[in-house]
Amino acid sequence: MLSRKTKYGLKALTFLAKREENEPVSISIIAESENISQKFLESILLSLRKAGFLGSKKGKGGGYYLLKRANEIQVAEVYRILEGPIAMVPCVSLNFYEKCDDCPDESVCSVHKLMIQVRDNTLKIFENTTLEDIIIKA
Amino acid sequence: MLSRKTKYGLKALTFLAKREENEPVSISIIAESENISQKFLESILLSLRKAGFLGSKKGKGGGYYLLKRANEIQVAEVYRILEGPIAMVPCVSLNFYEKCDDCPDESVCSVHKLMIQVRDNTLKIFENTTLEDIIIKA
DNA sequence: TGTAAAATCTACTAATCCTATAGGATAATA
DNA sequence: TATTATCCTATAGGATTAGTAGATTTTACA
Known part of the structure; x- marks a missing residue:
């Protein structure tokens, strides 16, 4: 959320x-x-x-x-400042990585693998979208 | 998260x-x-x-x-039961829709538009992934 | 029939996070 | 000097999360 x-x-x-x-x-x-x-x-x-x-x-x-032009501000940057990690689990976060305490081995964790997919997709959207892209003119 | x-x-x-x-x-x-x-x-x-x-x-x-076979259980279904909406904002949720109280008109909301994209992408992954897909054999 | 094993159900708690508010400090302008 | 606006710290209330405790019910098996 x-x-x-x-x-x-x-x-x-x-x-x-x-x-x-x-x-x-x-x-x-x-x-x-x-x-x-x-x-x-x-x-x-x-x-x-x-x-x-x-x-x-x-x-x-x-x-x-x-301070910057609208096309120079990525949604990803804003999101990380205000919301924190884009990843849904700390163990797949690029900028806020943390090991899960319940997981002995990430490479064998099914949730890990799944969440990497989600992260990559969301990241692509947030990085390719700038303020300029989401402006809706009245 | x-x-x-x-x-x-x-x-x-x-x-x-x-x-x-x-x-x-x-x-x-x-x-x-x-x-x-x-x-x-x-x-x-x-x-x-x-x-x-x-x-x-x-x-x-x-x-x-x-009760079902692994390839019949979508991650999306499990997610909705345990986590709730897949959408990041209630106003773009398909199964748990709610209007935002600060938003007079969704069609003019830049966050709304953005979050629809994220929802569609995440949804595609969760719906196309079943338990069988995320099993990692030891 | 008795006992142990296991799920079921209800209630509670501690900690954290989210949203928002309060109020004074600081700085710029006229 | 008065006004306007940001800056900064603290805090409060509510919701959510993660987990705990304990009593109850059901079943298998000896």
């Missing part, structure tokens, strides 16, 4: 990507437009800023803006 | 599928072989029995056994 955090994050990013001007947009504007709790969105945008996707400006006329 | 419940369930099912005889195997045998907490596995096998994958026999010499 996708967390609201990631969902809101993606929505906020595409909201910014849709705009013609890349000028700062305040949290309250984004929150209202996308029906997101403002305080919750605040912490999400902070994460995205720290991860290098967004820049921010304080004070009057301030807000958040994209 | 795949829950331990589903992971253990799949492991238990493949454990049973690997055996030549389809005679009852006690929970304790399965739990020990697969390094699973016995009491936890107990509740998982109960779900799988109620869902029609397993039969059970009480008393001495009792245990659980497969």
Whole structure:
């Protein structure tokens, strides 16, 4: 299941990507437009800023803006920052690998093999999709 | 993330599928072989029995056994019983559909569109994979 | 008929995660 | 200096997850 955090994050990013001007947009504007709790969105945008996707400006006329072009931001990157591993099991994660404590030998685990397939497929989609691709023009 | 419940369930099912005889195997045998907490596995096998994958026999010499052949049990079915929806967002789920409360119009939601792709891909894998396919012979 | 083995059922608990909120600190602008 | 907006830390409530405990029922077998 996708967390609201990631969902809101993606929505906020595409909201910014849709705009013609890349000028700062305040949290309250984004929150209202996308029906997101403002305080919750605040912490999400902070994460995205720290991860290098967004820049921010304080004070009057301030807000958040994209630091890269929409076609340079992969869904995969955003997902990993907000949601964590793309893999469904830590033992098949490329970026967050962890051994399963119940599994003596991964090469003989049927779940392992299956989940590698799922990871590869999902990864392909998330890496080949950028913000630009998921913008839907009104 | 795949829950331990589903992971253990799949492991238990493949454990049973690997055996030549389809005679009852006690929970304790399965739990020990697969390094699973016995009491936890107990509740998982109960779900799988109620869902029609397993039969059970009480008393001495009792245990659980497969009710179908390994190539007749899709991973997708097991997943839906133990984990729930295959889709990452309720609004793109085929079997567990729910409207998002923050989304006035799904057709204009960029996350929605993206998650349909992921669902279709994962679904294809889970539907085309049966227990027989994920058995790894020792 | 008695006993052991095994599933069944109900209830509970501890820990973790998710979603969201509160409130003050900091910085920029006018 | 007042206002606006981000920044940051802390925390609360609820849901979910993973597991435990214990009593009950059913069956095989001696």
